[in-house]
Structures are given as structure tokens and as C-alpha cells.
Amino acid sequence: MKAFHHIARTTMLATISLLTFAGCENTIDPIADEGKDTFAIYGYLDMRSSLQKVRVELLRPTVLSEPLSVDGYQVSSIDQNDGTFQIWKDSMVVLSNGGVGNLFVSKFQPQLGHVYSLIVSRNGVTGAEAIVELPKQPEVFVEPSVGDSLDLSQRIALLGATDKPTAVYLLYEVIPPDDSGVKVIRVAYGDPGAASARGWEFDVNLTSDRYVIMNGLGLNIKTKGVIVRRVSMEMTLFSKEWGSIGKETNLKRAHGFLASVGVFEHTWQLDSVTLGKMGFLNGQIPN
Amino acid sequence: MKSISILPLLLIFVAAASAQTATVRGFVTDSSDGQPLPGVNVILTDAAGGLSGSATDTDGFYAISRIAPGSYKLKASFVGFKDFEMEVTLAASEIRTLNVELEVEETELGEVLIESVRETAGAANVTAGLQTIRPADISLVPAPDISADLVNYLTALPGIVSQGDRGGQLFIRGGEPTQNMVLLDGMQIFQPFHIIGFFSAFPADIINTADVYAGGFGSRFGGRLSSVMDITSRTGNKRRVVGAATVAPFVSTIRLEGPLLPGKVSFLASYRQSVIEQGASKLIDQDLPFEFGDIFAKIHANLGASAQLSITGIQTHDNGRLGLDPLVDPGESFVPDEVNWENLAVGSRLIFLPSTLPVFAELLVSYSALKNEFGPPGDPTQTTDATLFSFASNLTHYVGTTDFNWGIFLSSSQLDSNLGGVFQNVDLKVEYITEVGAYIEPQFKPIEGLAIQPGVRLQSFPSKNESFIEPRLRVVWNTGVHRFSMAAGVYHQEITGLNDRRNAGDIFTAWTAAPNNKVPEATHLIGGYRIQPTSWATFSAEGFYKDLKNLVVPEWTAFPRFTTNIQPADGRASGFDIRLELGNSEKFQTTISWGRSEVIYGSRSRSLQILTGKDEVDYSPPHDRKDQINIMTSVKLKGFNFNVRWQFGTGLPFNESLGFDRWVLLDSLVNVTEIPGEERVLYGRPYTGRLPTYHRLDLSLDREFRIGPTTFLTIQTGLLNVYDRRNLFYLDLYTLRRVDQLPLIPTFGLKLDYK
Incomplete structure (x- = not known):
């Protein structure tokens, strides 16, 4: 009985304590601490342009609230390969829905294989940081051409490349027989090829390229005497972030997306036999 | 298949075990309305004063087995009812079905209680996760309506978390609502709690008993992770x-x-x-x-x-x-x-x-x-x-x-x-x-x-x-x-x-x-x-x-x-x-x-x-x-x-x-x-x-x-x-x-x- 009374008394005391200390609070702080002073960053470094643009906004506390001012915040970047430091300029843009966005811009052209740090800070204190690497320059392996003049092709391998190159163009620098000067014919290949053990591979269709070149020069397909001076390809390469949306993040104290786009160009020599099968003369300048 | 092979063995065992003894069993009901009475104590007393007994289950069923042949006094008693007594003589191997009707007790004023007093099971009467609830328990909880409801009592039990006044979801000792098995007379009810949290499909007026297992339920029940409400x-x-x-x-x-x-x-x-x-x-x-x-x-x-x-x-x-x-x-x-x-x-x-x-x-x-x-x-x-x-x-x-x-x-x-x-x-x-x-x-x-x-x-x-x-x-x-x-x-x-x-x-x-x-x-x-x-x-x-x-x-x-x-x-x-x-x-x-x-x-x-x-x-x-x-x-x-x-x-x-x-x-x-x-x-x-x-x-x-x-x-x-x-x-x-x-x-x- 004594033990029973003791337990009963303890229970009553616990009840009263809970009532006293826990009962009155009725407010909620719905924003997690790690969400305060956190940013949303959207954009990509673009090697095709000399002007870089990134949207940087503070996270808002509710969906209905207006965008928060980023006055006092500074956005800067460092090229970790050569140490170049850039301070980005703050500007406002009107978006397609009539809303406004905070846009930061900087004049420079990023380089293939370079690593850039983008830093959002205030009074020297880093608020958010992102690291983005431009795609590395791939090593190119050009296989000998195969086939006859009716079906002539050449395989090109980008060694070690993991992502599909896009906006691939073959560029033929040619001199027509009328000696009207050097002309450049761009043959669009779109987003060709497939991944392989070596990297990324695609085939150049030299037979059909001849038709495009002759058409571009306004010549009959049977016209002889066109000289090829240079053969090259140009393509757009995407950084790894594009392939991992929602899976990995390169942002610290920030959400969103920051990636990069690079442009890659490569020139190679077509042998005389191949050019002969194409009906062209070899006037290539040695690399 | 295993269960089928076990059955004859079990029957043989049971038959052998009960060959020389007798069994008394039956249903106990309220004489005023024919309702089964759970929790009634049924006791057999032999001439030497030896006792054996059983309590009725939710069907009012009792069974007392392995009784030596002889004469006994059978007594059934329950709060609010008059005791029932009768002499019983049992022979070897006899299985006697003896149904009992209990009569409600008169009040001091001589009025017959129209609705007999039914016991509460008690909120503290929990046994290895099992809480038995009777309509009398439910009536003790203030409700927004005069018609009491089972869920109103459930939400007053520790370990049962309600989503609130609206939503009709119950979480029992860490389990989610979909992990609760709710059975009414053996029928599964998938989502029995109404959208207003005070009400379920089970008004107190239709309930005999509710056995709520907050966990640890026996082999008779399966197919759910958390609880069983039977x-x-x-x-x-x-x-x-x-x-x-x-x-x-x-x-x-x-x-x-x-x-x-x-x-x-x-x-x-x-x-x-x-x-x-x-x-x-x-x-x-x-x-x-x-x-x-x-x-x-x-x-x-x-x-x-x-x-x-x-x-x-x-x-x-x-x-x-x-x-x-x-x-x-x-x-x-x-x-x-x-x-x-x-x-x-x-x-x-x-x-x-x-x-x-x-x-x-x-x-x-x-x-x-x-x-x-x-x-x-x-x-x-x-x-x-x-x-x-x-x-x-x-x-x-x-x-x-x-x-x-x-x-x-x-x-x-x-x-x-x-x-x-x-x-x-x-x-x-x-x-x-x-x-x-x-x-x-x-x-x-x-x-x-x-x-x-x-x-x-x-x-x-x-x-x-x-x-x-x-x-x-x-x-x-x-x-x-x-x-x-x-x-x-x-x-x-x-x-x-x-x-x-x-x-x-x-x-x-x-x-x-x-x-x-x-x-x-x-x-x-x-x-x-x-x-x-x-x-x-x-x-x-x-x-x-x-x-x-x-x-x-x-x-x-x-x-x-x-x-x-x-x-x-x-x-x-x-x-x-x-x-x-x-x-x-x-x-x-x-x-x-x-x-x-x-x-x-x-x-x-x-x-x-x-x-x-x-x-x-x-x-x-x-x-x-x-x-x-x-x-x-x-x-x-x-x-x-x-x-x-x-x-x-x-x-x-x-x-x-x-x-x-x-x-x-x-x-x-x-x-x-x-x-x-x-x-x-x-x-x-x-x-x-x-x-x-x-x-x-x-x-x-x-x-x-x-x-x-x-x-x-x-x-x-x-x-x-x-x-x-x-x-x-x-x-x-x-x-x-x-x-x-x-x-x-x-x-x-x-x-x-x-x-």
C-alpha cells in the first residue's frame, strides 16, 4: 500500500509539472534555422558568351510573399585555375510573367576545364557558395574513313567524354573552282552518337556532307575542282550538373542550379584518298 | 495442410483427456432482454467445498471441464443481478450444456432496473496491451453528443494518438492508422472512424464489448502491424x-x-x-x-x-x-x-x-x-x-x-x-x-x-x-x-x-x-x-x-x-x-x-x-x-x-x-x-x-x-x-x-x- 501511494503521488506530481511548464505555448516557428539567409541560385556559366548571368534570390518565408531584397549582398567569382577574381553586378530583370528577378552579371568568358567558385557574401561573410567546372577538353581520336564514294563515313571518338555533345557542326573550309575565295560550309549534326567504352562516338557521313557542301556553294554535284583547305568540328559540351538535376548538388547554403556550358573545336586532316572519294582536291594546311 | 493433419491428433487427445471427466458449459444471458452477459462468474462447488469455475466471455459463454463425476452446486453471479444457483449431478464423460438466465436485482425502492447495471471494464484494467471497453466505460467521457461513441473513449487512452477533431485517424502505440485492424463481429472495417474525430462507426448503443490490443495480439489475429480492435x-x-x-x-x-x-x-x-x-x-x-x-x-x-x-x-x-x-x-x-x-x-x-x-x-x-x-x-x-x-x-x-x-x-x-x-x-x-x-x-x-x-x-x-x-x-x-x-x-x-x-x-x-x-x-x-x-x-x-x-x-x-x-x-x-x-x-x-x-x-x-x-x-x-x-x-x-x-x-x-x-x-x-x-x-x-x-x-x-x-x-x-x-x-x-x-x-x- 505504501508503494502504491508513492506511485500515485509521483504520477500526480508529474501531471502538475507538465501542466505548468508545457501547456501555454501556442506559437510556431515554421522556418528551420538552416533555411534562414539561404539563397536560390539559377543559371550557368556560358563559354559561348562574354557576359555571364546568374539569378540569385533569398529564400522567402511563404509562397505568397514578395521577393526579398538582396541589397548589401555581393556576388563574386574566382577562377581557381588562374586566380582571376570578378565582382558581379546586381541588376533587376522583368521576367516573362511580369515579376522581377535579381540578376547578377559579369563580363568574362569562362574557359574549358577551368573551375569557378561563385560566392554570395555580405560584409565579407560568405552566405552561399557554388563550385562549377567547365567541361574538360576531350581528346579526339579520328578513325580512318571507311566505304566508297557512295557510302563514305568516318568515326570520331571523344575519349573519356561521358555526356552527349550537343549542337555538333562539321565545318568545311573550301575554295570553289571559280577561285571566288575561301568559303566555310557548316554541316549540322545535331546531337549525334552514343556512349561507348572509349567515351562518346559518332560517325561523320562524308558522302552526304559532299552534297551539303556542293549545295552550299551552288554547284552541281558533279562539278570537279573544289579544294578542301580545312576540316573541323564544333560542339557544345555540358558540365556534369546537367545530368544530375535533383540528385547531387554543387551548392552550399543555397538551392537551385548552377552549371556550365563549354564550346569545343577540333581540326583534323582528311587523307587524299578520302577526299578523292568525296570528289574534292586536297588543299589542307598542315596543323 | 499442416492444420488439417494436426486436427485428428488434437481430437484424439481431447477425447482421451476428457473420457473420465465431465464438462459443464453454456451461455449466460440477461433474462430481461436475452442479451449475453460477459464477465459473469460461474462457480461449481463440490460437497467438500472444492471450487472450480470460469468467467463468461463476450458471448456470455462459459465452460468448466475435467470435473470429476458427482454432485455440485452451480452458482452464477454478476453485479446488478440476482445470484443463480442450482444443483448439478454429473456423470463420467458427460458434457452438460446448461444455459443460465440471470434476473435483474430490484432497487431499494422496489423498482426493477429496466436497464441492468453493466460493469465498466476500467481504464486502468489493461493486460499486456489489451484493454477491454464496455459501453459503461464510454459513457464516462464527455462527448459533443448525447450518443456516446467508442472513439471518444479510445482517444482518452494513453498510447492512442488522434489526428484531432477532424480527420478521423488513430495512431496506436507508434503504429499508423493503416496498421490497425478493426473488426466488428469478425468483419473487417477498413476505415471506420468518421471525419469528425468524435465519431466512429461504433456508437456505444450497439457495442457489447470492444477488445483493443495496442500490440502483442495473439495468433488469432494477423495481417496488421500495430493493433487490433475486436x-x-x-x-x-x-x-x-x-x-x-x-x-x-x-x-x-x-x-x-x-x-x-x-x-x-x-x-x-x-x-x-x-x-x-x-x-x-x-x-x-x-x-x-x-x-x-x-x-x-x-x-x-x-x-x-x-x-x-x-x-x-x-x-x-x-x-x-x-x-x-x-x-x-x-x-x-x-x-x-x-x-x-x-x-x-x-x-x-x-x-x-x-x-x-x-x-x-x-x-x-x-x-x-x-x-x-x-x-x-x-x-x-x-x-x-x-x-x-x-x-x-x-x-x-x-x-x-x-x-x-x-x-x-x-x-x-x-x-x-x-x-x-x-x-x-x-x-x-x-x-x-x-x-x-x-x-x-x-x-x-x-x-x-x-x-x-x-x-x-x-x-x-x-x-x-x-x-x-x-x-x-x-x-x-x-x-x-x-x-x-x-x-x-x-x-x-x-x-x-x-x-x-x-x-x-x-x-x-x-x-x-x-x-x-x-x-x-x-x-x-x-x-x-x-x-x-x-x-x-x-x-x-x-x-x-x-x-x-x-x-x-x-x-x-x-x-x-x-x-x-x-x-x-x-x-x-x-x-x-x-x-x-x-x-x-x-x-x-x-x-x-x-x-x-x-x-x-x-x-x-x-x-x-x-x-x-x-x-x-x-x-x-x-x-x-x-x-x-x-x-x-x-x-x-x-x-x-x-x-x-x-x-x-x-x-x-x-x-x-x-x-x-x-x-x-x-x-x-x-x-x-x-x-x-x-x-x-x-x-x-x-x-x-x-x-x-x-x-x-x-x-x-x-x-x-x-x-x-x-x-x-x-x-x-x-x-x-x-x-x-x-x-x-x-x-x-x-x-x-x-x-x-x-x-x-x-x-x-x-x-x-x-x-
Whole structure:
């Protein structure tokens, strides 16, 4: 009985304590601490342009609230390969829905294989940081051409490349027989090829390229005497972030997306036999 | 197949064991209405004063076996009834069926109590997770309506967490609502709790008893991870037609019962319909867009002295709007999503006593269906249709101090769900699931007061190529004023419910087979102690641990609005509860209970690893209420019943947001200087926030007046949420708008009872 009374008394005391200390609070702080002073960053470094643009906004506390001012915040970047430091300029843009966005811009052209740090800070204190690497320059392996003049092709391998190159163009620098000067014919290949053990591979269709070149020069397909001076390809390469949306993040104290786009160009020599099968003369300048 | 081979052996054993002894068995009923009386003590006394006895179960059934041939005095006694005594002479091998009708006791004023006094089971009377509830218990809790309801009592028990005044979801000792098995007369009811949290499909008027296993349930039950509520309904009055009608701000009810063949066949029917828009909504001048109702009917027949048949049917419906549109300003008109569900269940139960064997046999056949929809009114985007046909046979062989319980079961389910894209990585199809199995669960009583009940349940799902062996154990030891109890078991749930708890306004549940062939599994361990030093004081304490595996939870990512997958998780729930009950239901009764628990889910999903940088992330799911206190007091004075209940619960976990951004899908070279992006909420780690504490005081006062020889009028009045606490139902993270639970509501009700 004594033990029973003791337990009963303890229970009553616990009840009263809970009532006293826990009962009155009725407010909620719905924003997690790690969400305060956190940013949303959207954009990509673009090697095709000399002007870089990134949207940087503070996270808002509710969906209905207006965008928060980023006055006092500074956005800067460092090229970790050569140490170049850039301070980005703050500007406002009107978006397609009539809303406004905070846009930061900087004049420079990023380089293939370079690593850039983008830093959002205030009074020297880093608020958010992102690291983005431009795609590395791939090593190119050009296989000998195969086939006859009716079906002539050449395989090109980008060694070690993991992502599909896009906006691939073959560029033929040619001199027509009328000696009207050097002309450049761009043959669009779109987003060709497939991944392989070596990297990324695609085939150049030299037979059909001849038709495009002759058409571009306004010549009959049977016209002889066109000289090829240079053969090259140009393509757009995407950084790894594009392939991992929602899976990995390169942002610290920030959400969103920051990636990069690079442009890659490569020139190679077509042998005389191949050019002969194409009906062209070899006037290539040695690399 | 194994069960079939075990059966003859068991029968031979039973026959041999009972060859030289006799058995007395039978049903005990209330002579005034023919109702079975559970909890009646039936005692045999021999000439030397030796005693043997048994207590009746929910069917009013008792059995005393392995009695030496000879003459005995049989006595049946129960509070509120006159003792029944008779001389019995038993021969060797005799099996005597002896049904007993108890007569109600007269009051001091010489009036016959029309409604006999029925005992409360007591809130502190918990044994290894099992709480038995009787209608008298339910009537002690203040309710918003004069018609008491089972769920109102359940939410007053420690370890049972309610979603609140609205939503109709119960979480039992760490388990989710879809992990609770709810049975009414053996029929499964998929979603029995109404959309307003005070009401379920089970008004007190139709309940005989409700056995609520908060865990550790025996081998007879399976297919759910968390709990079992085994509810048996009353049988109708077999002597005369009686009934009742009530009017109140939330619900109006009609109940009618009576004999179809006097003394043999009875019916009981109940109809309830919400009147919230006409009643409670006007009382508090607040839109309460909820509508629900239920219809219950039961026919019960005595097929002679040794057999009874009942046919039960129930239909429920719920409809309501719980949500907010985050992109609509307050005050703007919009049509929120609507949830509705319908249960239908029909079943029959045959119980019989074979004349040559000391056996109690039960055959159950039932059909259950659920239809649940969520989405814009009239055009739901998420739907589920579940049907279940079930057959079960349960037998108990009485061999001296041992009860051999065993049974076989067969069920077939059809589950057809459309998730409307809620979970993108779930490929739902129409599922057909067949389950067959058997169980055996003998109860040994080796010494006075000790009952050991080991069990094993074998269940197989041929269509899924899955089989499980589930060991179970329950032990109860009564010694003097003390009771020690424990329970343990392994449980699997092949048919699972998927729901998205990130949105409290979405209470849609899709029923389907366990995704990815990973069947959720739980292991329970419960230990308890109860002491009853006097007839007016009971104290109990119970601890529990549940280990959970292969749970299915929504995937956690920083951008949930765009990736809504499910992911596996493991978990554990542990805690204890303490209950103190003082007084008795006749004059004064008070119950204080405190439940403490912790529920942790752990996930190793890739998305959480990216989000947190850790291999395994533990978090508290949204039903992890750490502490719960309930204080209930009931006073009866000069014909008045005054009930008070105060509830307290620490805050439930919720998702803190990091904030909102405008999400730009950069799957191509999008111009970020033009594209505005889509509004997005960003979450941090799951459920790191805690809502404010919940507490509320409810009062009710009622009195019954006799207005005719057998006609009574009860007037009830009360106050819900007396000090108008703003308890949060849920917080809309998009707008930070809060939806509160019900404010201060005055209630009143009238009940006209023809007894």
C-alpha cells in the first residue's frame, strides 16, 4: 500500500509539472534555422558568351510573399585555375510573367576545364557558395574513313567524354573552282552518337556532307575542282550538373542550379584518298 | 495442410483427456432482454467445498471441464443481478450444456432496473496491451453528443494518438492508422472512424464489448502491424421492442430493437446522420464542411440451446473538405479538394457447441468493401476500391485447465487504387490477393492465477508466393492484488495502406499489396503490471517496444513538389503508460493516465543521404506524440451525471521549411533572365519542427427523467474546449495559415429512450 501511494503521488506530481511548464505555448516557428539567409541560385556559366548571368534570390518565408531584397549582398567569382577574381553586378530583370528577378552579371568568358567558385557574401561573410567546372577538353581520336564514294563515313571518338555533345557542326573550309575565295560550309549534326567504352562516338557521313557542301556553294554535284583547305568540328559540351538535376548538388547554403556550358573545336586532316572519294582536291594546311 | 493433419491428433487427445471427466458449459444471458452477459462468474462447488469455475466471455459463454463425476452446486453471479444457483449431478464423460438466465436485482425502492447495471471494464484494467471497453466505460467521457461513441473513449487512452477533431485517424502505440485492424463481429472495417474525430462507426448503443490490443495480439489475429480492435456488437432485445432517438448539434440517431421470434430471434438497427451544417456549424458560426453517417443492423437467433447465428451489416459514409489552397489568398473563393469514403461490411457468425465434445466452435463469413476518393469535388484524382471476402473458423477445446484454441482462415482481396501521380515510382495495378492459413494458440494454466498462451500463426499468400510463420506469446499472472503480464509476437502486413502524411489535409489512403515485394514486419514486446489494492483503486503500468521493418513512407527530398516517390524505412516505437483509477462507476470515478512514447523512423534512401550527408537518417514521423495525459472524472449525484475530461498532448512533429524559391527547370539552355520558374517549398531534414502542445477541457452534464412506465427522456448539456484553446489541426507551410481544431462549443442534446 505504501508503494502504491508513492506511485500515485509521483504520477500526480508529474501531471502538475507538465501542466505548468508545457501547456501555454501556442506559437510556431515554421522556418528551420538552416533555411534562414539561404539563397536560390539559377543559371550557368556560358563559354559561348562574354557576359555571364546568374539569378540569385533569398529564400522567402511563404509562397505568397514578395521577393526579398538582396541589397548589401555581393556576388563574386574566382577562377581557381588562374586566380582571376570578378565582382558581379546586381541588376533587376522583368521576367516573362511580369515579376522581377535579381540578376547578377559579369563580363568574362569562362574557359574549358577551368573551375569557378561563385560566392554570395555580405560584409565579407560568405552566405552561399557554388563550385562549377567547365567541361574538360576531350581528346579526339579520328578513325580512318571507311566505304566508297557512295557510302563514305568516318568515326570520331571523344575519349573519356561521358555526356552527349550537343549542337555538333562539321565545318568545311573550301575554295570553289571559280577561285571566288575561301568559303566555310557548316554541316549540322545535331546531337549525334552514343556512349561507348572509349567515351562518346559518332560517325561523320562524308558522302552526304559532299552534297551539303556542293549545295552550299551552288554547284552541281558533279562539278570537279573544289579544294578542301580545312576540316573541323564544333560542339557544345555540358558540365556534369546537367545530368544530375535533383540528385547531387554543387551548392552550399543555397538551392537551385548552377552549371556550365563549354564550346569545343577540333581540326583534323582528311587523307587524299578520302577526299578523292568525296570528289574534292586536297588543299589542307598542315596543323 | 499442416492444420488439417494436426486436427485428428488434437481430437484424439481431447477425447482421451476428457473420457473420465465431465464438462459443464453454456451461455449466460440477461433474462430481461436475452442479451449475453460477459464477465459473469460461474462457480461449481463440490460437497467438500472444492471450487472450480470460469468467467463468461463476450458471448456470455462459459465452460468448466475435467470435473470429476458427482454432485455440485452451480452458482452464477454478476453485479446488478440476482445470484443463480442450482444443483448439478454429473456423470463420467458427460458434457452438460446448461444455459443460465440471470434476473435483474430490484432497487431499494422496489423498482426493477429496466436497464441492468453493466460493469465498466476500467481504464486502468489493461493486460499486456489489451484493454477491454464496455459501453459503461464510454459513457464516462464527455462527448459533443448525447450518443456516446467508442472513439471518444479510445482517444482518452494513453498510447492512442488522434489526428484531432477532424480527420478521423488513430495512431496506436507508434503504429499508423493503416496498421490497425478493426473488426466488428469478425468483419473487417477498413476505415471506420468518421471525419469528425468524435465519431466512429461504433456508437456505444450497439457495442457489447470492444477488445483493443495496442500490440502483442495473439495468433488469432494477423495481417496488421500495430493493433487490433475486436468489437462485438450487442444483440437486440429478445423480449420486447425498445428503441431510442437523439437530437444533438453534431449527430442525430435512431435505434430500434426487438424480437422477431420472442426469446429466440431478435433484431437491432441503428441509423446515425450528421447534422453539423444545421447544428454545430451555426453554434460556432464557422464553416464545418463535414458530413457523415452510418447504418447498422443485426439479426441474432438462438438455434437451440447449443447454437447461435448472427447476421450483421454496416454501411458508413464520410465526406468533407480539409485542405487549403496555398496559392489562393485568404478571402478568395476556391473549391478545396474533397475526401470521401464509404465502408460496407456484411457478415455472419455461427457459434455452436458440439454435443459430444467440450468444444466451442465459431464460423465467420464476411464481405467488406471500402471506396475512398480524394480530389476536386465530382472529379477525384485519387481513388481506391478495396474488397475483402473472408472465411474463418475458430475452435476452442476445453481440457481441464487448458484451452486449446486453433483455427483456419481464408480470404480473398481485390485492391484497385489510382494514386493520381502522388507516388511516381509506384506502379499500381489491380491486385488480387489470396490468403490462407491456420493458427494454434493453447492457453495453459499450470498454477492458480497463471495463464501462458504461446501461439503460432501460419499464413500464406499463394498469389504473391509469400509465407510467414509468426510466433506469439501472452502470459498473465495474477497473484493477490497484483497482476503481471507480458506479450510478444511477430507480425506481417501484406495489404498496406499508402498515404502522404506530408499533407495533413490529405487523408486519402490507397490500399494495395506491399510495394516492391517488401512486406512490412513488426516485432512487439510488452510488459505490464497492475495492482488493485482495494475495490476502488487500480494502478497499472505498461512498457512496450515495437521494432518495425520495411515500412513504406513518402520519399524525402529538398523538392517534394516535384519528386513524390515512396521509399522504404525501418522504425521503432517504444514507451510506457501509467494509469490510476479511483472510485467506481456508481458514484464517483476518476482516471489519470500518462503515456510516454517515442517513434523513430530510419531511412537509408539516396535522396535523404544527399540532403543530409549521412548514410542513415532518423526522424520522428508526424504522429510521434511524446507525452499524453488524460484526466477523466465522472460524478453521479441525485440522478445527475457530471463528466469532465482534460486532455494534454505534447506537440506533434511537422516539417519545417527552409523557405520558398522559384524553381527553374534547367533541362536545356533556358534563359534565366526571362523564365520566372515555379513556386517551390524547400524542406530540410524531415519533421524537425514540433507543433504547439494540445490540451482541452470538456464537460458534460446529463440527467434522465422518467416520463412514462418505460419511457425516459435524457437531457444533456456540455461544453467542449471550455477555455477555448486554439489547438492546431495543421499548419499550411505554403502560406503559414493555420487550421485550428474546434473552438469552444456549447452542446446540448435530447434522448428519448423507450426501454
